Amino acid sequence: MRSxxxxxxxxxxMIGTDTFLISPLLPTLQAEFGVSTDAAGWMLGAYTLGSAIFALIAGPLSDGWNRRTVLLCGLLGFSLSTILCGFADSFWSMCLFRFLAGVSAAFTAPQVWASIPAVMPPAKISKTMGIAFSGLAAAQALGVPIGSWLAAAHWSVPFWAVGAASLLxxxxAFYALPDMKPASRERTSILGRYAPLVKSGKARSGLMxxxxxxxxxxxxxAFVGKWMADSFQLPIGRIGLVMMFLGFGTLLGSxxxxxxxxxxxxANAAIAGMLLIIALYAIIPQLTNLPVITIGYLVIYTILGVLFPTVMEALTSLNASLRGTISSLANSTMNGANTLGAWVAGVIYVQFSGYSTIGIFTSVCLALSLVTFLFGGVLGKARKEGTESVSAS
Structure with missing residues (x-):
């Protein structure tokens, strides 16, 4: 079971490392391919766009397939497309390979969450879920900085390293995982699986x-690495060190x-945490002391490390029979938001001369998120949540 x-x-x-790898590499890749600052964000956005679109399909479809086969095929595609990123010779080829990596990740990551209950005893499911989530947090703490340091030799090296490790x-996984075939042969359309969520006001407000x-x-x-390079003249290795503190914060929070x-x-944890980071996101871009800024981001990402699994638990508790579909929809929502965020960050950074306006935009988004969560009733008291679910009928 430990294996x-x-x-x-x-x-x-590996998926987490690949997801966040572009951010510290963005200044280097922008110079390498000779693209504008606002366009450069699409090298990050292409990955999340591919993941966002295909997660909507991968989750419901894979419920009727052998999860082992889906996971192996997805991980193989993820490995090869990430290796190809290291061979990209233009902005558009990099965007293409990043898009394919995102598509492959959309078929891989949901199978991890869905496979855990299939191969682990009930008493260990919750703990294993937490450890798997900490893999994403550890990617920010260790994977991204290591990738940044490898990029000091050449920007392509991190992609080759992640791709090769994923192949291994x-x-x-081919030898370790058992077959995980669906218990029922009943076929339900993709739209049929999403229908109860679309009809539920609580689900709609929670996902919004x-x-x-x-x-x-x-x-x-998306542009914190660019800001560090422009405002503090940090080399890529130093940017990776700052990213490490962000990752350690997420890991600590989880x-x-x-x-x-x-x-x-x-509810109380979400209110207190989000109010604090709303203030910090608005204040930090105004600061000029790099150690203080780093500590501020450590606090932000610690709080986010608490919030993300808390919110995901709240969403998946809406309906136990639709947890796979809810997880896929939440994953698509997350990546769609990150795709839009990468584009918005580029536009704001160029049009409004720097990172300060990005901080204000972020604070506004988080304030709206908190209000929507509370008025939508998703973040209720734990003792009441078991009786409030989205009907699957």
Whole structure:
């Protein structure tokens, strides 16, 4: 069982590393391909766009397939497309390969979440889910900075390293994972699986709030590397070091999340955390002391590390029978928001002369997200949530 836990952690670590890798490399790739600042954001957005679109299809479809086969094929495609990124010779070829990597990730990541209940005993499912999520956080803490340091040799090296490591994981998964065929042969259309969510006001408001949360945080993250390079003249290795603190914050938040929620309650933790980061996102771009800025972002990403799994738990608790579809829709919402955020960040950075307006935009998005969560009733008290669900009928 420990081998499954380690495998799922490492798969999510690789997907997380690849997802965030472009941000610290953005100044280097912009110069390499000779593109404008506002267009450069699409090298990040292409990945999230591919993932956002195909997650809507991958989740419902894979419920009727052998999850082992879907995971292996998705991970193989992810490995090869990431390796191809290292061979990109133009802006458009990089965007194409990043898009394909995002498509492959859309078929891989949901299978991790869906496979855990199939291969783990009930008593260990929750713990394994937490460890798998921490793989994403560890990717920010370790994977992205390591990738930045590898890029000091050449920008293509991180892509080759992530792709090669993912190929090795694919081989291990081939021998380690059992078949996970669907229990029922009943076929339900993709639209049929989404219909109960579309009809539910609580689900709609929850997903809208989730979109605003990621739109704000994704916009701020997309150009933080560019801001560090322009305002503080940091080389790519130093940018990676700052990114490490962001990742450690997310990792710390994911570790303490359950304790915080148990002590404060879901709604109180969300209100306190989001109010604090709304203020920090608005203030930090005005600062000029890099150590203080780094500490501020450490606090922000610690809070986000608490919020993200808390919100996901709230969304998936809306209907136990639709958790796979809800997870896929949430993943698509997240990546769609990050895609839009990358474009918005580029436009704002150019049109409004820097990072300060991005901070204000992020704060507004998070404030709207908090209001939507609260008025939509998604973040209620834990003892009431079991009786409030989205009807699957």
């Amino acid at each position: 499954y836990t380690a495998l799922f952690f490492l798969i999510m670590f 994981l694919n081989l291990i 709030a989730y979109l605003l949360l990621h739109l704000g945080s994704g916009t701020a993250f 570790v303490i999340s359950s304790s915080i929620i148990k002590k404060l309650g879901r």
